[in-house]
Amino acid sequence: MTVRVRYAPSxxxxxxxxxxxxxxxxHLLAKxxxxxxxxxxxxxDRTRYIEGAERDIMESLHxxxxxWTEGPDVGGPHGPYRQSERKEAGIYAHWINVLLERGLxxxxxxxxxELEEMREYQQINKQPVGYFGGVWRDATxxxxxxxxxxxxxxxxxxxxxxxETVVIHDFIRGRIEWDTNTVDDPVLIKADGMPTYHFAAxxxxxxxxxxxIIRGEEWISSAPKHALLxxxxxxxxxxxxxxxxxxxxxxxxxxxxHGDTRCLDYRxxxxxxxxxxxxxxxxxxxxxxxxxxxxxDELAEAFDLGGLQPSPGVFDIDKLRWMNGNYIRAxxxxxxTATVKQYLTVPDIExxxxxxxxxxxxxxxxxxPAAVALMREAFEKTPELAATxxxxxxxxxxxxxxxxxxxxxxxxxxxxxxxxxxxKWFGQPHVGPMIEHFQKWSSGLQAATLEDCEKAVRxxxxxxxxxxxxxxxHPIRVALTGKTVGPGLFELMSALGPQVMAKRFQRALGRIAxxxx
RNA sequence: GGCCCGGUGGUCUAGCGGUUAGGACGCCUCCCUUUCACGGAGGAAAUCGCGGGUUCGAGUCCCGUCCGGGCUACCA
Numbered sequence: 001m002t003v004r005v006r007y008a009p010s011x012x013x014x015x016x017x018x019x020x021x022x023x024x025x026x027h028l029l030a031k032x033x034x035x036x037x038x039x040x041x042x043x044x045d046r047t048r049y050i051e052g053a054e055r056d057i058m059e060s061l062h063x064x065x066x067x068w069t070e071g072p073d074v075g076g077p078h079g080p081y082r083q084s085e086r087k088e089a090g091i092y093a094h095w096i097n098v099l100l101e102r103g104l105x106x107x108x109x110x111x112x113x114e115l116e117e118m119r120e121y122q123q124i125n126k127q128p129v130g131y132f133g134g135v136w137r138d139a140t141x142x143x144x145x146x147x148x149x150x151x152x153x154x155x156x157x158x159x160x161x162x163x164e165t166v167v168i169h170d171f172i173r174g175r176i177e178w179d180t181n182t183v184d185d186p187v188l189i190k191a192d193g194m195p196t197y198h199f200a201a202x203x204x205x206x207x208x209x210x211x212x213i214i215r216g217e218e219w220i221s222s223a224p225k226h227a228l229l230x231x232x233x234x235x236x237x238x239x240x241x242x243x244x245x246x247x248x249x250x251x252x253x254x255x256x257x258h259g260d261t262r263c264l265d266y267r268x269x270x271x272x273x274x275x276x277x278x279x280x281x282x283x284x285x286x287x288x289x290x291x292x293x294x295x296x297d298e299l300a301e302a303f304d305l306g307g308l309q310p311s312p313g314v315f316d317i318d319k320l321r322w323m324n325g326n327y328i329r330a331x332x333x334x335x336x337t338a339t340v341k342q343y344l345t346v347p348d349i350e351x352x353x354x355x356x357x358x359x360x361x362x363x364x365x366x367x368x369p370a371a372v373a374l375m376r377e378a379f380e381k382t383p384e385l386a387a388t389x390x391x392x393x394x395x396x397x398x399x400x401x402x403x404x405x406x407x408x409x410x411x412x413x414x415x416x417x418x419x420x421x422x423x424k425w426f427g428q429p430h431v432g433p434m435i436e437h438f439q440k441w442s443s444g445l446q447a448a449t450l451e452d453c454e455k456a457v458r459x460x461x462x463x464x465x466x467x468x469x470x471x472x473x474h475p476i477r478v479a480l481t482g483k484t485v486g487p488g489l490f491e492l493m494s495a496l497g498p499q500v501m502a503k504r505f506q507r508a509l510g511r512i513a514x515x516x517x
Numbered sequence: 518g519g520c521c522c523g524g525u526g527g528u529c530u531a532g533c534g535g536u537u538a539g540g541a542c543g544c545c546u547c548c549c550u551u552u553c554a555c556g557g558a559g560g561a562a563a564u565c566g567c568g569g570g571u572u573c574g575a576g577u578c579c580c581g582u583c584c585g586g587g588c589u590a591c592c593a
Contacts, residue, residue, distance in 0.1 A: 010593050045592055112591075119589090128519045129589055155591050173522070182520050190591040197593050221521060221588035244523080251585065279529090282541095286530055290540045309530085312586070316528045319542040329555075396554035457551090473551035485553035 003035030004211050007061075007068065008201060010042040011053035015060045016261040017315070018216070018246040018254050021280040025243060025308075026214050027066040028281070031300035038208060039071030041082040042201065044194045060263040064273050065296050070208075078208040083200050092195040095203050095233070096156055096188060104232040105188055108136035109147045109154045130184025131157065137185065156189040158198070158229060166224040171212075171241040172308050178224045186225050202226050206235045212305075214241040217312075241305060244284045244312040254315055256358050268352035269364075270343060270401030275324040283313035293326060325398035336394060337387045343400040344376050353401075371404035378411040385410060388495045392487035406486075410495065415482040415504075417511060424484070425475040426508075426515040434460065434472065435479050435512060439505035445498035453493040479508035 007023040009015060015023075030037035039061070043049055058073065070076030080086055087093075099105035108131070110118075115131070122129045136144070137159065147154070164180045188199035195203070205213060213226075220242050230237040248258030260266060266276050278294055286309065287294070287302040294302065331339055343349075353368035378386040389407040397403055409415035425431060441456055442448070461472045473489050480501065486492060493501060 008593095012593075042593065048592065108591095110591095115591085123518070126518050130519090153591095157591095170522095176521070178520070184589080187591050192591075194591085196591070201593085216587095217522065218587050219593090223521095242522085245586080247586085249528085253586080282529065284529095288531070290531075292529090292541055311523050313530085314528055316542065319529065322542055325555090393554095395556090469551045471551095477552070483553090487553090489551060 001211065003030055003033040004038065004209050005030055005035065005214055006038040006040050006205065006208060006210050007066075008040040008042050008204075009057050010045065010048070010197075011050060011057065012045070012048045013050055013053055014056040014262045014264060016254065017263050017266070017276070017280055018261070020060055020064060020066075020263045021246060021283065022214060022216060022243055023061060023066050024064065024277055024281055025285065025303075027068075028300050028303035029212065029214070029305065031067075032303045035211075036070065037066075037068045038076070038078075038210075039068040039073075039081065040204060040208070041072055042197065043082055043084045044087070044196065044200055046084075046192075046194070056264065063264065063267055064277055083195070083204065086200070086204065087194060091207070092189065092200060092203060096195075096199070099158070099188070099232060100156065102232070104159050105156050106137055106139075106159055107144055107148070107154045108134060108157050108185075108187075109144075109152045110134055110136065128182055128184070131186075132181075132184050153191040155187045155191050157185040158188050158225065158232070160185050160225065160228060166228055168223050168227045168237075168240055170220070170223070171239055171305050172244075172310050173242070176220065176223070180224070180228075183224050183228075186222070198222060198225055198229070202229045205238060206230065206233070210238050212239045212241055214243060217242040217244055241308070244309055246280070246283055247312050247314050249314060249316075251314070258315070259317070259357055264348070265352060268346055268348045270399030270403075271320065271324050272327045272339070272400065275327040276320070278327075279320045279323050283315065284309050293323070321398045328397060328400070329395060331394070333387070333391055336390050340375075340390055340400055340403055341379060344372065344379065349401070365401075368401060368404065371408055372401070374408060374411050375404040378407075382411070385495065392491055392495060396487075409481040409483065409486070414507065417478070417482040418484065421478045421482065421484045422511060422515060425478050426512045428471070428475070430464075430471065431475045432509070432512050432516065434464075434475065435505050435508050438476060438479075439502060439509060442498045442505060443502040448494050448498050448501070450490050450494040454490040457490065457493075480504050 005026040007026050009019060009023075027037050029035070039058075041054055041057075043054075054072075061068070068074070070078060070081065072079075072081040075081075080089065096105060100107075110131075118131070118134065119129050121127075137157070160183050161180050165177050166180055166183065167175060167177045170176055186198045187196050189195055204210075223240055223242070227237055227240075246254050248254050250258075254261050260269065263276075267273070274296065277296060278292075278299065281294070281299050281303075282292065285303075285307050287304075288307055328336075328339075349372055350369040353365045354363045356363050375386070378389070386407070389410040390403055393403055393406040397406055437460060438456070445452075457469075457472060457476065461469060466472050474484065477486065477489050477492070478484060480492065480496060496504070
């Protein structure tokens with residue numbers, strides 16, 4: 001039997017990472033077993049529908065490298081793949097009638113006010129809250145007919161059997177059982193004629209021959225209803241797999257309050273999809289060995305439902321950063337350039353960094369858009385310099401966006417001086433003559449290889465009896481970059497080239513003079 | 518309130534009756550070194566939520582308890 005799974009989001013917003021993690025698990029399982037992953041859009045709630053959500057869903061999936069072989073965009077033998085379209089096709093109407101005829105579902109004409117009063121009463125009397133029959137579960141055919149004739153709006157509810165025990169076998173947790181007297185009668189068809197999740201998802205899962213229902217653990221509570229619905233139809237139940245949720249640092253389910261939750265925000269922030277996938281796959285799942293860096297192929301190869309964990313995990317952004325840096329460092333020079341250039345085309349970088357997160361009083365990084373713009377410009381005007389700069393910063397960067405800020409000094413006409421750096425080095429007496437020497441040296445040059453630069457600096461140190469390189473290297477670095485941190489000095493000098501060096505040394509001379517007043 | 522799920526260092530996790538409880542992130546120290554990183558070597562950090570059992574032996578099995586979480590919509 002081939003494994004068939006489905007990712008079935010509802011278009012109520014842009015998918016967040018917890019949701020995408022579940023989608024990733026499905027993709028991995030399907031890939032591992034050479035099965036089929038389906039994308040199905042669950043748009044049965046028109047009041048919550050958000051324009052553009054479906055596009056975001058597919059974009060998130062594409063970016064992450066999650067594939068599906070049946071879906072609204074690619075079609076397939078079990079279409080349509082949007083529940084609103086399936087409703088139009090009469091699929092749910094057909095199956096609800098089967099239930100109605102068998103007496104396994106019934107029409108309920110309660111008004112929302114009546115339902116509210118019922119819940120209030122149950123609450124006060126400390127009874128289980130829910131619809132356990134009301135007046136309609138066992139209403140006479142005459143009463144139902146009368147209500148229908150009067151044109152009263154109604155919903156169709158599932159008739160949950162009473163005084164029984166329902167057992168489901170969750171793949172991760174094993175046997176879970178409920179007394180059916182604690183399971184209320186869920187609405188299957190709403191008053192507007194649309195099916196609810198409880199009905200549509202199960203009918204579709206059966207019709208689409210889904211073998212494993214993989215979803216978040218928040219669905220465990222309604223699992224008995226779903227299992228009972230399969231039973232009511234006489235359908236074989238799929239395997240239930242309830243994945244643990246991903247929590248924020250405070251232990252609560254991941255939400256906007258925890259900063260980035262939107263999958264595509266990680267793209268804008270400069271994370272590589274391979275790293276994000278690798279990272280989230282390891283929350284709630286483990287290959288059972290110590291290996292932690294796994295490519296998508298390796299994940300699929302190793303993926304196994306048995307590695308799923310029952311307990312929720314916390315999203316640790318620091319570990320993601322570490323992992324992302326790892327992926328960046330693994331990039332070949334060619335791939336590095338291609339990856340960063342690709343990143344520079346991400347449409348919402350500006351929007352992302354200037355956004356003020358919920359609860360914060362400042363944008364994420366207001367300076368980033370300018371740095372990114374400079375990087376784009378550099379790739380156009382001086383592509384070789386840009387590529388070299390990337391290479392030199394590769395070991396010390398953890399996100400793609402950091403390249404922009406880290407490489408800025410390469411491209412700026414006059415990189416600003418870090419005041420602390422100036423204070424520390426430019427006041428020393430040997431610095432003036434030294435920078436003057438290198439100014440002359442560089443202005444006489446046509447080109448400067450790494451070896452040329454190293455030789456020049458070492459020769460100067462030796463000629464002037466420096467026993468340590470620090471006092472020579474650091475002031476030169478500050479003169480050239482304005483900073484005390486960055487790539488190796490010789491690499492950096494050679495990348496900048498003699499013309500730029502000469503200009504910057506000249507400018508530093510002015511600054512040194514001021515520092516010594 | 519009712520029903521259900523969960524509980525190994527701060528975090529992600531390995532463990533599936535017998536281990537000095539392993540790895541990773543983060544943190545600290547040292548090495549490499551012209552800085553920052555990267556890389557390498559160490560270190561601190563878990564009475565396995567707690568209490569009872571079962572057993573020669575329990576993180577691993579059972580019961581209770583506490584804490585955390587989810588559901589309790591004509592939302593998914």
